[in-house]
Amino acid sequence: LEEIRSASPESGVAAFLELQEGLESAQREEWDQAVDLWLKGIETYPIDWETQEWIERIAEGLLNAGHRIEADVAKNASKESLRPLRLYREALQKSQKGEESEAKRMFRELLQSPETPNGIQKLCRAESILLHHTDPDSMETVLRALGVARTETMDTILAKVDSASPAESLASDLESIACHRLNRGDVREAVRLWEFTVHEFPSAQEVAARSYDRLIGLHWTRLKAIRAILASFPNNPTNDFFSPMERNSEAKARKELEETLAQSEIFAASATYSSEALLPLMTSIYRIQANLGRTNRPRNLFEMHARKVSPDQRSELAERVQPFRPEEAIAILRIDSGSEEFETPADQRQNLLSLYEESEQYDRAAEVARELALAASGTPYAKEAWFKTAWLEYKSKDFQQSKETLEDLVKSQEPGTPEHCETSRLLGLSDYQLGEYEEARSRFDAALESGYLQKTEREEMEILYAYSFLYRQDYSNARLHLESILADNPSRITERRLRQLVQQLDNRN
Numbered sequence: 001l002e003e004i005r006s007a008s009p010e011s012g013v014a015a016f017l018e019l020q021e022g023l024e025s026a027q028r029e030e031w032d033q034a035v036d037l038w039l040k041g042i043e044t045y046p047i048d049w050e051t052q053e054w055i056e057r058i059a060e061g062l063l064n065a066g067h068r069i070e071a072d073v074a075k076n077a078s079k080e081s082l083r084p085l086r087l088y089r090e091a092l093q094k095s096q097k098g099e100e101s102e103a104k105r106m107f108r109e110l111l112q113s114p115e116t117p118n119g120i121q122k123l124c125r126a127e128s129i130l131l132h133h134t135d136p137d138s139m140e141t142v143l144r145a146l147g148v149a150r151t152e153t154m155d156t157i158l159a160k161v162d163s164a165s166p167a168e169s170l171a172s173d174l175e176s177i178a179c180h181r182l183n184r185g186d187v188r189e190a191v192r193l194w195e196f197t198v199h200e201f202p203s204a205q206e207v208a209a210r211s212y213d214r215l216i217g218l219h220w221t222r223l224k225a226i227r228a229i230l231a232s233f234p235n236n237p238t239n240d241f242f243s244p245m246e247r248n249s250e251a252k253a254r255k256e257l258e259e260t261l262a263q264s265e266i267f268a269a270s271a272t273y274s275s276e277a278l279l280p281l282m283t284s285i286y287r288i289q290a291n292l293g294r295t296n297r298p299r300n301l302f303e304m305h306a307r308k309v310s311p312d313q314r315s316e317l318a319e320r321v322q323p324f325r326p327e328e329a330i331a332i333l334r335i336d337s338g339s340e341e342f343e344t345p346a347d348q349r350q351n352l353l354s355l356y357e358e359s360e361q362y363d364r365a366a367e368v369a370r371e372l373a374l375a376a377s378g379t380p381y382a383k384e385a386w387f388k389t390a391w392l393e394y395k396s397k398d399f400q401q402s403k404e405t406l407e408d409l410v411k412s413q414e415p416g417t418p419e420h421c422e423t424s425r426l427l428g429l430s431d432y433q434l435g436e437y438e439e440a441r442s443r444f445d446a447a448l449e450s451g452y453l454q455k456t457e458r459e460e461m462e463i464l465y466a467y468s469f470l471y472r473q474d475y476s477n478a479r480l481h482l483e484s485i486l487a488d489n490p491s492r493i494t495e496r497r498l499r500q501l502v503q504q505l506d507n508r509n
Helices: 002-007 012-027 031-042 048-064 068-075 082-096 100-112 118-131 139-146 151-158 167-183 187-200 205-231 249-270 278-291 301-306 311-321 326-337 345-358 362-375 382-395 399-410 418-433 437-450 455-471 475-486 492-508
Strands: none
Touching (some): 012 031, 012 048, 068 082, 249 301, 418 455, 437 455, 475 492
């Protein structure tokens, strides 16, 4: 193989070898090496039909290696735009080896090139900022860079924050930088820092509570400002004055505010400490929800918090809450009297699960669902609870864990039942996402033969069935399967997708 590569380095054979070596590295979970080999091989690989599959592998490999921002760039890349990504990674490697002058030169060339995608330019700018310091990988340098970086480079620098550092100390440092940026008028940068703090360091609960309070306050201020601007033209058509993006800005601002409110509500409901920082946050949540006209939305946050503190603290909390949430003040005072039947721990976890689902935080929802499923062991609800857990694991893209959960569940179900059909379907989807196509087809067969699937579910599964042949380069079976679906009178949307796939196969032939 080495002889072939050296004899014809520009041929498709050499590219094929690079790609195959990348697959071997991926099997060993050496993701950085795999990605570098794939990026090198794809540039001269002649089979264009498979390009998208390799791009998906590159993006997945970058994600597995922990390079989220690079993965986002790769997901939207074309074959041509992958070269700047390869050069960026080579420059980064030179920087890590101490070849700083060469790394700076490569970053500068990428920044000056019109062919460099915007995402790669942001990465290069961030690395250039860090390279101007003597120790670019130290936390002191990273924090200093966050004090001056603009929004477009901030994510790249934040990726270098060491999550292994003490959470309280690092969260406090980030909070201080965010406040400093806000005081300088760098609102977007401050918001990004607070968002990072609450997502990465929720265990630093006092800092997280203050950060959430700042975030929802800033989002609410922005929404009010946009509404004020739009309201200043009550008698004039605004379509000619505002661009389409500006006309949609109110809806976007409200959506971002509601998402932040939902996340802060989940945080407040699950916080396990008593702190003065938490009470202002919950007060802000209620106030802004009321201003949005969603008075029924907040769950009893003060009451939930009161169950975690001492009786003396409960009395003080009830006194503070009474002026604007009298019903919760009464509920708090009743906790010690035993005059009301309160939620069980399982009910509280179920409420928390609903909050996580509503805000699409499926990874956290899956953790809570697993706790509920374990608690339901030996009850008639256990199987349903485990399926819910597996579904949330699948939604959070933890396909391996979803598969393991479903494999245990399917053994306890009677074949041919609706429950077995649904479990087989989700298990097949998990296998498919893991690239285990033969196992996926076997699971799909079990689900399809049951007869319980709806038409849209059946058609979607049939298409994935065909794709599983395509990804294994079994084009004849793929073609036969596509034709069999077309003969079964599919819906118009499905038929269009199928004919496009058939056309791609014909073009390839």
